Amino acid sequence: MTTLAETPLNKVVQIENIQLDAELKRRMQDLGMTVGTKVAVVNHSDDNSIVLLHNARVALDQSLLMKIVVNEVIEEQRAWVSLDQLAVGDTGQIVTVHGTGAVKRRLMDMGLTKGTEVKVVKLAPLGDPMEIRVRGYELSLRKNESEMVVVAREAR
Numbered sequence: 001m002t003t004l005a006e007t008p009l010n011k012v013v014q015i016e017n018i019q020l021d022a023e024l025k026r027r028m029q030d031l032g033m034t035v036g037t038k039v040a041v042v043n044h045s046d047d048n049s050i051v052l053l054h055n056a057r058v059a060l061d062q063s064l065l066m067k068i069v070v071n072e073v074i075e076e077q078r079a080w081v082s083l084d085q086l087a088v089g090d091t092g093q094i095v096t097v098h099g100t101g102a103v104k105r106r107l108m109d110m111g112l113t114k115g116t117e118v119k120v121v122k123l124a125p126l127g128d129p130m131e132i133r134v135r136g137y138e139l140s141l142r143k144n145e146s147e148m149v150v151v152a153r154e155a156r
Helices: 022-031 101-109
Strands: 012-018 038-044 048-053 056-061 068-072 080-082 091-097 117-123 130-134 137-141 149-153
Touching: 038 080, 091 101
Parallel strands: none
Antiparallel strands: 012 038, 012 068, 038 048, 048 056, 080 149, 091 117, 091 149, 117 130, 130 137
16 A cells, blocks of 8 residues: 555556544545545646546645555556547547536537547647547547546557
């Protein structure tokens, strides 16, 4: 068992224990961070990290990350990344769609829903926009839109 602070980027792990005082533990539970929850750290910096949690990105201080004990998820061998991080030919399965209101609804109306397989078909010279194949058709997305879609990347 390791702590969330020691977890490699984009590695899906499951929370085993949260070693915080009652008030902080309750606040973490309000965010949805409970024992058994699957999470992935997507960005590390000196003093905090961004954690993918359910349908949100949460910034947590390193001192908190050191108190969250996690286990590797054996059945899930794929890394969680945002759609814009996939290369041409890469495939993945949608884990979640971030955003709120009309933006999220528009992405979901285009077929980008949880569990859907996607494949990157083309990238523009500067990476924006990208063309993906989803539900049997090609869809072009701007980089800022593709950043809101989290996928479980298929093993290469």
